[in-house]
Amino acid sequence: MERRTRxxxxxxxxxxxxxxxxRTALYNYLYAKQHGGDFIIRIEDTDSQRFVPGAEKYIxxxxxxxxxxxxxxxxxxxxxxxxxxxxxxxxxxxxxxRRSIYRQYAxxxxxxxxxxxxxxTSEELAARRAEMEAEKKTFIYNHITRMSMRNSLTLxxxxxxxxxxxxxDWTIRFKMPEDRTVKMDDLIRGHIEVNTxxxxxxxxxxxxxxxxxxxxxxxxxxHLMEISEVIRGEEWLPSLPLHYLxxxxxxxxxxxxxxxxxxxxxxxxxxxxxxxxxxDRLGFPVFPLKWVNQxxxxxxxxxxxxxxxxxxxxxxAMLGWNPGDDRELFTMDGLIExxxxxxxxxxxxxxxxxxxxxxxxxxxxxxxxxxxTDLFIPVLESHGMQVVSCPKCAITAGAExxxxxxxxRNHIFTREYVRNIVSLIKERxxxxxxxxxxxxxxxxxxxxxxxxxxxxxxxEENYSLAFQAAGFVMNFDAGDKTGAGFTxxxxxxxxxDFIRSNGWPMGKVMNCLRLALTGASSGLGIADIISIIxxxxxxxxxxxxxxxxxx
RNA sequence: GGUGGGUUCGUAUAACGGUUAGUACUCAAGAUUUUCAUUCUUGCAAUAGGGGUUCGAUUCCCCUACCCACUACCA
Numbered sequence: 001m002e003r004r005t006r007x008x009x010x011x012x013x014x015x016x017x018x019x020x021x022x023r024t025a026l027y028n029y030l031y032a033k034q035h036g037g038d039f040i041i042r043i044e045d046t047d048s049q050r051f052v053p054g055a056e057k058y059i060x061x062x063x064x065x066x067x068x069x070x071x072x073x074x075x076x077x078x079x080x081x082x083x084x085x086x087x088x089x090x091x092x093x094x095x096x097x098r099r100s101i102y103r104q105y106a107x108x109x110x111x112x113x114x115x116x117x118x119x120x121t122s123e124e125l126a127a128r129r130a131e132m133e134a135e136k137k138t139f140i141y142n143h144i145t146r147m148s149m150r151n152s153l154t155l156x157x158x159x160x161x162x163x164x165x166x167x168x169d170w171t172i173r174f175k176m177p178e179d180r181t182v183k184m185d186d187l188i189r190g191h192i193e194v195n196t197x198x199x200x201x202x203x204x205x206x207x208x209x210x211x212x213x214x215x216x217x218x219x220x221x222x223h224l225m226e227i228s229e230v231i232r233g234e235e236w237l238p239s240l241p242l243h244y245l246x247x248x249x250x251x252x253x254x255x256x257x258x259x260x261x262x263x264x265x266x267x268x269x270x271x272x273x274x275x276x277x278x279x280d281r282l283g284f285p286v287f288p289l290k291w292v293n294q295x296x297x298x299x300x301x302x303x304x305x306x307x308x309x310x311x312x313x314x315x316x317a318m319l320g321w322n323p324g325d326d327r328e329l330f331t332m333d334g335l336i337e338x339x340x341x342x343x344x345x346x347x348x349x350x351x352x353x354x355x356x357x358x359x360x361x362x363x364x365x366x367x368x369x370x371x372x373t374d375l376f377i378p379v380l381e382s383h384g385m386q387v388v389s390c391p392k393c394a395i396t397a398g399a400e401x402x403x404x405x406x407x408x409r410n411h412i413f414t415r416e417y418v419r420n421i422v423s424l425i426k427e428r429x430x431x432x433x434x435x436x437x438x439x440x441x442x443x444x445x446x447x448x449x450x451x452x453x454x455x456x457x458x459x460e461e462n463y464s465l466a467f468q469a470a471g472f473v474m475n476f477d478a479g480d481k482t483g484a485g486f487t488x489x490x491x492x493x494x495x496x497d498f499i500r501s502n503g504w505p506m507g508k509v510m511n512c513l514r515l516a517l518t519g520a521s522s523g524l525g526i527a528d529i530i531s532i533i534x535x536x537x538x539x540x541x542x543x544x545x546x547x548x549x550x551x
Numbered sequence: 552g553g554u555g556g557g558u559u560c561g562u563a564u565a566a567c568g569g570u571u572a573g574u575a576c577u578c579a580a581g582a583u584u585u586u587c588a589u590u591c592u593u594g595c596a597a598u599a600g601g602g603g604u605u606c607g608a609u610u611c612c613c614c615u616a617c618c619c620a621c622u623a624c625c626a
Binding site for chain 1: 552553554555556557558561562563564565573574575576577584585586587588589590618619620621622623624625626
């Protein structure tokens with residue numbers, strides 16, 4: 001019978017989730033969904049020293065933002081999420097709440113000769129290490145050294161049984177076998193062999209905390225939660241032999257999960273793995289969401305920086321995996337269908353912030369005008385603009401709207417006015433916030449003019465022609481008193497014909513007009529601008545430029 | 552130091568042992584446009600080095616170099 005696919009993402013709540021962690025979670029999620037299985041979030045909080053309040057909530061929220069929703073685990077409020085299971089319940093999903101189940105497993109290992117009690121204190125161990133280091137040797141707690149340490153292998157039984165009662169902080173250590181080659185298979189890296197002589201007797205259980213360490217808790221929980229594949233970061237590869245041996249010692253090798261170790265995310269330049277400092281230095285986020293630590297230090301997040309979660313996820317998915325063809329744009333469903341561990345890259349992937357921006361740009365243009373308008377409105381409001389849902393509401397707000405829906409004096413605009421602009425500028429932006437930089441002149445009349453552009457374009461022989469062209473535009477719709485017919489289509493053709501038929505230089509005339517209308521020499525087509533801001537504002541801006549720049 | 556993993560344009564990556572080593576991002580140039588942006592076209596640019604195996608190696612093996620991880624009573 002085919003085994004049900006069950007994978008887990010097991011973060012430690014010691015801080016915000018790094019984007020590399022998000023990628024690990026994503027690959028787990030994609031794998032689970034592709035196989036119609038379960039994606040489980042298990043919180044590995046066995047280290048009370050490093051526990052950070054809020055970290056768990058952050059992790060859940062970050063995954064949530066990315067669309068990575070667990071079938072089992074805890075939600076952002078801390079409630080248990082469970083898949084109805086006929087097998088047996090897997091909750092709770094926080095290791096701190098599972099502490100009662102680990103000790104028996106550790107004891108079982110001791111009874112069967114796979115582990116032993118050790119009474120060396122951290123001070124003693126540190127001293128021993130320093131000693132060895134002085135001789136330029138490395139201290140390894142293994143079959144060579146363990147017989148010279150204080151443990152249940154070297155002490156008489158009566159003595160160590162007594163110590164169990166009196167010695168407050170003993171541990172249970174795994175008895176790493178001598179000179180054995182552990183043969184392992186990794187779904188991404190293939191066959192790996194390691195000799196146990198290079199490994200040490202890892203601590204599995206700590207009396208002082210009444211808690212297991214990662215290795216024990218991890219194996220026991222993966223077994224109990226019926227995990228079929230463990231997809232995790234490369235930093236765990238060196239402990240894979242221990243994990244194999246642990247499954248063997250428990251007699252669980254038949255249901256041992258298959259393993260896949262993902263490479264790390266590397267910094268965009270130089271050496272080493274991607275860290276928060278790189279983000280600060282190079283100006284990009286390394287965390288999905290903004291995070292403020294206990295010292296009040298702020299780390300930016302992809303969400304707050306204006307990235308779409310789809311873009312972030314897509315970018316992350318392609319960092320270390322590809323579908324085998326040239327496709328680069330994938331929805332979550334597309335990723336679920338196309339993903340395969342076989343195509344995950346073994347080597348570390350350097351993160352490229354430019355590519356991340358490119359992804360956002362691509363996703364931005366797939367959004368509807370309405371969606372983008374919704375997102376742009378808060379940006380406008382942050383710049384002191386007011387957006388109303390209809391012209392009537394504007395009147396209630398005391399506005400005097402142009403036929404296009406703008407009141408430049410009071411900075412009140414209709415949603416329709418905003419949406420119009422969004423549709424014209426969305427191809428020019430990477431982020432929604434860019435809309436303001438690109439189009440602020442469509443909301444606020446220019447109060448100054450870019451010096452460079454003035455020097456370049458504002459010459460009498462040109463602006464005199466521009467004023468005539470402006471005058472022409474003002475007059476050709478003289479019959480239409482409402483000004484409502486002041487559309488791009490009505491303006492563009494006649495204006496160009498007028499300039500051309502006079503034999504004037506199109507570029508120079510247009511740029512003078514653009515300078516007058518936007519305050520600079522970049523922006524939309526003149527006809528677009530005029531049709532958007534409307535006749536009155538058009539006239540007002542021409543007058544202001546005349547006054548300001550001298551004509 | 553030891554152990555394990557890795558190495559194709561600057562970056563992400565593609566290439567049944569046989570390709571002019573492909574694509575995307577970045578960058579540059581050109582075209583279009585009334586400017587900017589967009590768009591389009593073109594260009595720059597790679598198999599870490601050395602040995603094998605083979606008719607033939609980016610691909611398989613070995614060595615070297617370099618990079619990464621691990622080497623805690625942290626995960």
